[in-house]
Amino acid sequence: MSTLCLSPNGVDVYHVEQPPADVLVATVDGVARVRRDGGRWHVQAAGLKGLHVSSLMRDPRGHLFAGIHGVGLYRSRDDGAHWELARNGITEDHVFSLACRETRSGVELYAGTEPAHLYRSIDDGEHWQELFGVRDVASVAKWNFPAPPFEPHVKHVAFDPRDERVLYACVEQGALLKSEDGGRTFRDLPFQDKSYVLNKDTHRVIVNPRDPDEIFLPGGDGIATSRDAGKTWRHLTTPEMRVSYPDHFYVSPEEEGVLYAAGGGDPPNIWRETGDARSAIVVSRDNGESWTQIGEGLPAQLPGNIEAVTMAQWPGAFGFVAGTTDGDIFASFENGRNWRLVASGLAAVSKCVHARNLAMGRAKVRERTSA
Numbered sequence: 001m002s003t004l005c006l007s008p009n010g011v012d013v014y015h016v017e018q019p020p021a022d023v024l025v026a027t028v029d030g031v032a033r034v035r036r037d038g039g040r041w042h043v044q045a046a047g048l049k050g051l052h053v054s055s056l057m058r059d060p061r062g063h064l065f066a067g068i069h070g071v072g073l074y075r076s077r078d079d080g081a082h083w084e085l086a087r088n089g090i091t092e093d094h095v096f097s098l099a100c101r102e103t104r105s106g107v108e109l110y111a112g113t114e115p116a117h118l119y120r121s122i123d124d125g126e127h128w129q130e131l132f133g134v135r136d137v138a139s140v141a142k143w144n145f146p147a148p149p150f151e152p153h154v155k156h157v158a159f160d161p162r163d164e165r166v167l168y169a170c171v172e173q174g175a176l177l178k179s180e181d182g183g184r185t186f187r188d189l190p191f192q193d194k195s196y197v198l199n200k201d202t203h204r205v206i207v208n209p210r211d212p213d214e215i216f217l218p219g220g221d222g223i224a225t226s227r228d229a230g231k232t233w234r235h236l237t238t239p240e241m242r243v244s245y246p247d248h249f250y251v252s253p254e255e256e257g258v259l260y261a262a263g264g265g266d267p268p269n270i271w272r273e274t275g276d277a278r279s280a281i282v283v284s285r286d287n288g289e290s291w292t293q294i295g296e297g298l299p300a301q302l303p304g305n306i307e308a309v310t311m312a313q314w315p316g317a318f319g320f321v322a323g324t325t326d327g328d329i330f331a332s333f334e335n336g337r338n339w340r341l342v343a344s345g346l347a348a349v350s351k352c353v354h355a356r357n358l359a360m361g362r363a364k365v366r367e368r369t370s371a
Helices: 134-136 137-144 268-274 352-370
Strands: 002-008 012-014 022-027 032-035 040-045 051-056 066-067 072-074 094-102 105-112 118-122 153-161 167-172 175-179 214-217 224-225 234-237 245-251 259-264 282-283 307-313 317-324 328-331 338-345
Touching: 002 051, 002 307, 002 317, 022 051, 022 307, 022 328, 032 051, 032 338, 040 338, 066 094, 066 105, 072 094, 094 153, 167 214, 214 245, 214 259, 224 245, 245 307, 259 307, 268 352, 282 307
Parallel strands: 002 022, 012 307, 051 094
Antiparallel strands: 022 032, 032 040, 051 066, 066 072, 094 105, 105 118, 105 153, 153 167, 167 175, 214 224, 224 234, 245 259, 259 282, 307 317, 317 328, 328 338
């Protein structure tokens, strides 16, 4: 199956049979399908109209899950033709992030919520059980989120490919958590030094598949890296990097030491004044020591934020699709080179308040210029 899911906080790496021709996109107005027919791409609705979709994933069975702002979780077993609620056991109304993995005992699904709780299902989403250890860590009282509704959320979940007992969870803002007993208990991983400003603004944790002891942590204060599975950390980039607000992050499956990152040139609080995210995609060819902005078909500066990126891998190559708060979809199916706009005019691809921040900033700019 070569269908990809593209969303701010869903599964964002897929192994497919061939270059993708079908992408399901999470928007603030339901799910859109962007499909290639010959050399042209077309956009059509794919369900959940009127709902703000925060996260999408296709699990190993081929079933689709959509985390919804204010509603919970939907599931589709027929490639998006029909959707049904699948939140039995999830008490929060906003499923913010989704993840899944195959284990020796079967497929596990994970749902992170706002407020910050984490749930797991082992029966295709029929029932969910909370992993209460997430709330038992010492830092929980300090978790916060600086924008309405001022609630922290579980933004990302990742796994160690060597050991099913090891998983990581990012709480925005407040914590990087690690479990070494299959999610029964978690502990805080301290990663900040004196150069950090924000309250542990963790966006996602990326485990290097070639060396799972090496992990990367993009967030509001740049990118950190650990070479010993989270015991010690180095602040690899600061907000002065071209992408000062990195979110999506990838390790090249083809070339060792090649990394990709995407996000805003400024943080969201600046967008509320300028209406311009100045977003970009950057690449490092020295394992994160230096970065270069990718052009090759991408605008030098995108006013909408790059809210979602998905990497697809197929035999002999890999590629990306990316979506913005302005409803533009870009794609590169040539190992990160030669990007092009494949669709536009979609509803915003946006986590929580990012599209709203940009709209507020653009309204302020219009007021200033018309005064």
